[in-house]
Amino acid sequence: MVFAxxxxxVFLAACFLTTGALAQxxxxxxxxxxxxxxxxxxxxxxxxxxxNPLEKALGQTxxxxxxxxxxxxxxxxxAARAEPDGYTILIHQVALAAGVxxxxxxxxxxxxxxxxxxxxxxxxxxxxxxPTLPPKDFKELLNWAKEPGRTxxxxxxxxxxxxxLSGVLVAQETGMKASQIPYRGAGPALIDLLSGQIDLTSISxxxxxxFAKDGKLKVYAIIGRRRFVGMPDVPTLSELGYxxxxxxxWHMLVAPAATPxxxxxxxxxxxxxxxxxxxxxxxxxxxxxxxxxxxxxxPEAAHTLLKDEIKxxxxxxxxxxxxxxxx
Numbered sequence: 001m002v003f004a005x006x007x008x009x010v011f012l013a014a015c016f017l018t019t020g021a022l023a024q025x026x027x028x029x030x031x032x033x034x035x036x037x038x039x040x041x042x043x044x045x046x047x048x049x050x051x052n053p054l055e056k057a058l059g060q061t062x063x064x065x066x067x068x069x070x071x072x073x074x075x076x077x078x079a080a081r082a083e084p085d086g087y088t089i090l091i092h093q094v095a096l097a098a099g100v101x102x103x104x105x106x107x108x109x110x111x112x113x114x115x116x117x118x119x120x121x122x123x124x125x126x127x128x129x130x131p132t133l134p135p136k137d138f139k140e141l142l143n144w145a146k147e148p149g150r151t152x153x154x155x156x157x158x159x160x161x162x163x164x165l166s167g168v169l170v171a172q173e174t175g176m177k178a179s180q181i182p183y184r185g186a187g188p189a190l191i192d193l194l195s196g197q198i199d200l201t202s203i204s205x206x207x208x209x210x211f212a213k214d215g216k217l218k219v220y221a222i223i224g225r226r227r228f229v230g231m232p233d234v235p236t237l238s239e240l241g242y243x244x245x246x247x248x249x250w251h252m253l254v255a256p257a258a259t260p261x262x263x264x265x266x267x268x269x270x271x272x273x274x275x276x277x278x279x280x281x282x283x284x285x286x287x288x289x290x291x292x293x294x295x296x297x298x299p300e301a302a303h304t305l306l307k308d309e310i311k312x313x314x315x316x317x318x319x320x321x322x323x324x325x326x327x
Contacts, residue, residue: 026086026263030061034079034090036072042204043072046120046251047091049284053277057270071160071324073099073106080108084258086267089117093251094162097309101317102160102324110310114254116302117267119292120275121284122248124205125162125223127170127237131216132196138220138240145176152178155189155198159324162249163189163202165313166223168320170202173242193217204249205230206288224248228288247312252302264299272297 033054035047047064055062067075072095082088100110127138135141145152154171156164159182171178181198183189190207192198194216205228211217212231222228222236225248238246253271255264274280275291284291292301316322 026266027058027060029087030063031058031086032063032065032088034075034088035064035066036068036075036090036092036095037066038068039066042123043091043093043251045287046289049280050120050274053274053280054270057273058266070103071095071099071158073103076110077107079254080113080256082256084115084256084260086255086259086263089253089255089267090114091120091251091253094165094249094309094313095160097306098160098165098313098317100310101314102322111303111307113257114306115257115259115264116299116306117253117255117264118271118297118299119302119305120251120253120271121289121291122224122250123287123289124226124228125166125202125249126205126208126219126228126231126234127200127221127223128193128203128208128212129200129218129220130193130196130198131218133199133218135218135220138235141220142174142176145174145178150177152176152200153181153198154178155181155183155192155201157186157189158182158184159322161186165316165322166202166245166247166249167200168322169245169247169316170223170237170242172316172320173237173244204288206286209288226290229285230288250305250309252306254302268297268299 033047035044037043044066051062051064067078072092075090076092076096079088079090096110100106129141135144154167156167158164163186164180164182167180186203189201190203193201202223205222208217208219209230212219219231219234221240222234223245224236225246227234227236255267281291
């Protein structure tokens, strides 16, 4: 018994020293940052905004690798299986939380198989309407939507996208009878909104603002926790009384679950430095994105948000019988 205890103590001490040594030399080679969607989208853009400042903070090259497919689940599975040494990290967003329910046969557990590094930012979204719709504000929109026989046509960027899920939640919470219409991306949905082929869609505030200014679409509300500076008079849905719609489109960085804590701490410190960079802050502000306050940049805060979002979207997806093959 004494020998066994002594052996266990020596083993634990050796593991601690090994982990400490790894953390001291980390990083000594390039780090791969997996992006779960093709180039050109919001998540890819955020990764590239952060790339150079993150390289400076870590003293190593950051290699961005786009791994699209299955609403971001292919990249997430690869990250979960990667060596937990800090050299493969993943940027992901709301789709990671929703994918747990949309794809019940995933090869990974989004809570257990990732070690959150920290939250990155949120983006304001809008409930935008066709310019041909008669309602002038949200109250009139609800009255119009609830007229007898009315089925509101809500377009979105694809099954499981934030635009899809937030549109479903808007209809659920407001009592609108709605037909959810999938498109191959936000661009085609916006084109049909502008031409009056659909009634509503959820698009980013930064994208909607110039069209609203030119009278080419109507913005009825902000889907997010704060108003958008570019449209300060447009209220959030939470302000209008729909507290369950006090939601954000967020991004976070994660690593494989067994990544040593000292390495996670180094990555978190580098993320904080990156988010404090003036160029990053300006790029985020210009794009309608908000960094999280310093007190919410901990790995623990990211872990809590992920768990809460998995529960939120699990309930929405099941209540509305959404599957990855829904039409």
